Amino acid sequence: MNALENRASGQAQEVPAAAGQAAPVQASEVGVVRGVGKRYGTFTALEDVSFAVRENVIHGLLGRNGAGKSTLMRMLAGHALPTAGSVGVFGGNPFENDAITQRICFAAETQLYPDHFRVKDVLTAARLLYPTWDQPYAEELVDLFNLPKNRQIRKLSRGMRSAVGIVTGLASRAPLTMFDEPYLGLDATSRQLFYEQMLADYIANPRTIVLSTHLIDEVSELIEHVLVIDRGRLVIDEEAELLRGRAVTVSGPAGTVDEFTSGMTRLHEERLLGQSRVTVLGDAQAPQHARALGLDVQPVSLQELVVRSTSQANPEKAGEER
Amino acid sequence: MDEGRPIFQQIAEQLENAIIDGSLPEGTQAPSTTELAAFHRINPATAAKGVNQLVADGILHKRRGIGMFVSDGARGQLRERRRLAFAEQFVVPLVEEARKLGLDADELKNMIDKAGPEVGQVGITQEGKR
Numbered sequence: 001m002n003a004l005e006n007r008a009s010g011q012a013q014e015v016p017a018a019a020g021q022a023a024p025v026q027a028s029e030v031g032v033v034r035g036v037g038k039r040y041g042t043f044t045a046l047e048d049v050s051f052a053v054r055e056n057v058i059h060g061l062l063g064r065n066g067a068g069k070s071t072l073m074r075m076l077a078g079h080a081l082p083t084a085g086s087v088g089v090f091g092g093n094p095f096e097n098d099a100i101t102q103r104i105c106f107a108a109e110t111q112l113y114p115d116h117f118r119v120k121d122v123l124t125a126a127r128l129l130y131p132t133w134d135q136p137y138a139e140e141l142v143d144l145f146n147l148p149k150n151r152q153i154r155k156l157s158r159g160m161r162s163a164v165g166i167v168t169g170l171a172s173r174a175p176l177t178m179f180d181e182p183y184l185g186l187d188a189t190s191r192q193l194f195y196e197q198m199l200a201d202y203i204a205n206p207r208t209i210v211l212s213t214h215l216i217d218e219v220s221e222l223i224e225h226v227l228v229i230d231r232g233r234l235v236i237d238e239e240a241e242l243l244r245g246r247a248v249t250v251s252g253p254a255g256t257v258d259e260f261t262s263g264m265t266r267l268h269e270e271r272l273l274g275q276s277r278v279t280v281l282g283d284a285q286a287p288q289h290a291r292a293l294g295l296d297v298q299p300v301s302l303q304e305l306v307v308r309s310t311s312q313a314n315p316e317k318a319g320e321e322r
Numbered sequence: 323m324d325e326g327r328p329i330f331q332q333i334a335e336q337l338e339n340a341i342i343d344g345s346l347p348e349g350t351q352a353p354s355t356t357e358l359a360a361f362h363r364i365n366p367a368t369a370a371k372g373v374n375q376l377v378a379d380g381i382l383h384k385r386r387g388i389g390m391f392v393s394d395g396a397r398g399q400l401r402e403r404r405r406l407a408f409a410e411q412f413v414v415p416l417v418e419e420a421r422k423l424g425l426d427a428d429e430l431k432n433m434i435d436k437a438g439p440e441v442g443q444v445g446i447t448q449e450g451k452r
Contacts, residue, residue: 058365196363203356203366221323221364241368245328299327 028088030055030176030208031076037084038071038232046073046232048085053176053208058198060223060240061212062306067229069212070108073178076210077106089176102131107169108180109162113153120149122164123171130172137201138171144193158185166194170201178210183218190214195222216303226302230310240302242284247300250290251277260290267308279308329364333372341381341392344398352382431447 031053038046046068053059053076061069074080075087078094078101087094094100105126113122119142127133142149145163155163162184167176179198183191199222202209213219226243228236236243247267250257254276261280268279279300280286292296300308323329337353340346355373359366373390376382381396420430 058366199363199365200360203359221329221362221368224365239331240365241328241371272448299324 028055029053032088033072033076033085034088035085036075036082036087038068038075038080039083044232046082046229049225049229049232049234050085051234051237052208053089054225055208057224058202058204058209058211058222059225059227060216060219061210061227061229062214062216063212063229064310065214067310068232069229070180072211072229073106073108073180073212077101077104077178079106102129103174104176104178105130105169105172105174106178106180107165107182109158109165109182109184110180111165115152115154115168117153118149118150119153119156119164122153122168123149126168126172130174132173132175134171134173137173138167141167141170141197144197145190159187159190160185162186163190166197169198172202173205173207175212177207180212181214182211183213183215189305191218195219195275198222206217217301220302223302227245228306228309235309236306242281243281243302243305244299245284246281246286247279247305248287248290249277249279249298249300250295251275251298252293252295256293256295260293260295269306279304323362323364329362329368330371330375332363333358333369333373337372337376338381338400341396342404344397346392347393348392348396350392351388352392354378354389358367 029052033053034050036046036049037044049068049072061073063069071080071180075082076089076094078089078097080096090100091105092100094104117125123135123138123142126138127135145160145167147160147163147167148156153164156164162182163186165179166182169182182194184307186194195218198209198211211219213221221241223240226238226240227234249268250260252275253273254271257276257278261278261282264286265279265281267281270277282289287297287299323332337346341348346352352373353361355370358364358369358373358383362369377384377390379399380393381400382390383393384390385391416430425433
């Protein structure tokens with residue numbers, strides 16, 4: 001019926017293999033991250049991270065500040081090299097490989113531009129860079145986000161710089177489009193506008209999207225695949241809908257709760273006066289089984305699941321992620 | 323959408339409700355997955371999963387190149403399934419709570435009568451237009 005439903009049978013991307021090592025890419029995968037590590041001196045930003053970026057899927061890259069999300073995206077975009085492992089995108093190593101990077105758009109508020117660049121210069125540069133660029137759509141987005149086309153980028157507010165990234169990312173129509181916390185400085189109305197535009201454009205022009213965010217509640221229904229990074233390690237790599245069915249918080253008499261949760265991954269646990277409340281990652285039947293045992297069952301939102309899955313202590317060098 | 327419950331199930335239930343209450347009659351075309359995704363602001367793959375579950379159950383069927391349609395007999399099939407689930411979903415918790423509160427069967431019956439004097443006729447009077 002439409003490209004989104006046919007993507008399982010999508011053809012392998014053919015891009016000449018680049019110099020240097022690249023992880024082999026499967027037919028329905030546009031990117032493969034294999035055993036990737038990144039060290040800055042003694043600081044380990046990423047350690048042994050492996051996952052696939054699936055074709056025409058919206059991925060949510062979630063985790064705390066400093067967890068390594070931006071580092072990972074920069075590697076996928078070909079802006080940085082891992083110190084261990086390999087990154088492959090569209091069948092080759094993306095690092096400084098034009099044939100591959102023109103199919104990748106990485107939108108971040110921290111993007112640096114030449115000092116004199118105005119909003120319209122950024123759009124012109126993007127039009128020259130991306131073969132898939134859609135100029136009328138870019139103009140439409142500039143109007144929607146009220147961007148002053150003649151103003152210099154360095155004179156824009158943080159929210160406006162974010163909006164420039166959003167316009168570039170959406171209008172690039174790049175087969176792999178990545179947004180790194182694209183909402184910084186944007187108010188709720190503009191964020192909603194971004195989510196609506198992203199979904200509508202994805203439906204009309206299916207492509208692979210990676211979206212890093214803290215505002216999980218805002219995007220949880222847009223994301224198809226969830227990747228959670230905690231202190232440089234990948235802790236969740238699963239379909240959002242499967243996670244939603246599996247994670248529950250059960251409470252009741254401690255003995256019954258213990259019996260029910262034995263063998264499951266316990267994400268969080270509280271006890272008081274013989275009563276116990278435990279958040280677990282069970283299977284799809286877990287909620288039914290728990291109710292049958294007389295336990296109270298509460299659903300767990302994606303946001304809560306991520307909070308429970310990531311360490312509560314402040315990450316080392318919080319805020320280092322840039 | 324409810325948090326914490328698979329969205330595709332909620333999409334499937336909403337379509338089922340529309341078929342049961344007659345707003346999506348048998349033989350008519352169901353909304354496409356892209357329409358569902360755009361309307362509910364959800365991922366289209368999730369919407370497709372909900373629709374595909376109804377196809378697997380025989381509630382919807384695909385006409386190549388056109389879209390999804392409500393199957394003949396879908397409404398009866400859904401009502402039958404919901405009736406079977408009704409006792410477990412609604413009556414058992416009701417009786418349990420009544421027992422906790424010390425309500426006896428007569429008091430319970432009175433309450434049901436009060437809540438809907440026509441309850442005995444619900445199945446007839448509201449058929450097809452609920």
